[in-house]
Amino acid sequence: MAPIQKLLSAFIIALTVPVSASAADYSHYLRHIPPAENFGQVVLDNYSHKAGVLPVTFDHWLHRAKFTCRLCHIDIGFAMKAEMTEISAADNMSGYYCGACHDGKRVFDGRNIFGSCAENYTEDEGKRCARCHSSAEAEERKYDYKSFSEKLPKLPGNLIDWEKAESEGKVKLTDFLEGVSYKREPLKAQDDFTIKIRSWDVIFSHRKHTVWNGCELCHPMIFPSTKRGTTKYSMFQIMMKGEYCGVCHTSVAFSVWLCAKCHITLVE
Amino acid sequence: MKNFSRFTLLSLLFLYLFFGNCIVGNFSSVYAQDDWKQEYSSVCAKTQNAMILTPEELKSYIDRCDKLLALINELEGEQAATEKKVYTKRVKMCRELYQFALEYKEHK
Structure with a gap:
């Protein structure tokens, strides 16, 4: 990681993690999240x-x-x-x-x-x-x-909590389109793992991600490394450049500004 | 008699070349069209289990993806441009995942 990016990452963290606020209190972060109706909006021209x-x-x-x-x-x-x-x-x-x-x-x-x-x-x-x-x-x-979102469970920032919506049966997602999709063998999800980041570990759930994405949506396009821990990426790349986790978590999946959704040690 | 045999033989040859080629030609192009889509479905069906395939199996799938990409690149017809764009991307995603899984296993 370039020194300037390291510095910017530290700066972002310093800005976004207020000392006095508890980790799950998102009131400080909400100003960074676009209005829910525009979150993940794409203009094609x-x-x-x-x-x-x-x-x-x-x-x-x-x-x-x-x-x-x-x-x-x-x-x-x-x-x-x-x-x-x-x-x-x-x-x-x-x-x-x-x-x-x-x-x-x-x-x-x-x-x-x-x-x-x-x-x-x-x-x-x-x-x-x-x-x-x-x-x-x-x-x-x-x-x-x-x-549209009235009856769906929400996250801070009025964003839809897709995970909860599905587990509560409020959305039923179609995964196969006749004449378009090809038949796949049942998925064998890889193990979950912990990403050590200073004291704010991330527990990454392969199961939660593959159930909606499959494998080839993330590998190797978004996460190209074949050896765990060899690719170093910063919060600057994720949050500001929309790379790595930020590809989805700045657009459609829960916002990267809901820190404790990933950095579980912040919650603990 | 000799003329008759020659005429019969030439006629048969003509019939074979003309109709035979038409029938086989049409059949094979239709068959080929179905064939590459079937191959696409078959070769990409294993992506969910890429991590449990052996390196030999992965290499074989990568090879099949390469052959399929070459076939897609040669598509012709009214929808060829769209089909090429759509299926090239799809097959590349499968191929790259198999390559990723192979490299992961080799590093391991």
Whole structure:
């Protein structure tokens, strides 16, 4: 790790861990977390503006409540960074990416999933474009965070507690999409392990992560090291650059600012 | 008689070359299309258990991924650009995981 990054990491920790506050009191950290309705929001504009439509505003929370991470990021093939997939309308119309579900035919929860893109459409059908090609507040979106998340368990910062929501049966995640997913053998999760960080150890649960992600979502793309302890990464890289744990925990999974969710010795 | 045999033989040869090629050609291209998708499903189905595969098994899967990537790269047709983009990424993810598991085992 570069000395400057070490220094910045120490600075971040000094800023974020108030001496007087108990570790599980998140009131000091909440100002760093974006509003829950915008947490994990992705704006896609590879081709939209050029095609004369607004960029796509994608809400992670809406899709996260229905599907596992693996289904979208492995089976369907969405990249883990915004705009890296370079989705085109032609891709969607061929039944890939958004079009894998949004084909106008597939039924989910007893409802037809609206079709994503079309070459020819009437003015009325064109309104459908705005369900994705619009700002998050647009009327055409049909969902708003407040009513959608009302009955779901929450974390500090009004973020949805996905783990609890699933264990309480409030969300049932689909992990297989007919015609898209391939059949996998049952998962044999690797052991959990402890990451020693000064006095604030992290217990990493492979089981909790693989159940939604599989293996290839993290290895080797996010965590390339094949020998435990050889890759050193800092809180600066995680929190500010969105690397390592920060790839998911600055976007869709619980926020990195909820320190004690990982650094268990802070709680103890 | 000699002319008749020659004519029959040439006709049969023509029929074989024309129709045989059409039938086999069409069949094989359809079959090949299904074949690479089946191979994709088969080769990536083991990713969940990559860590319990032996180094030999992992090498074999990596080899199969490489062959599959070459096949995908040669796809032609209306949807080829999209299929190439989607499946190249998917197969690469499987391949890289097998490579990761192999290196992990070798370090161990």
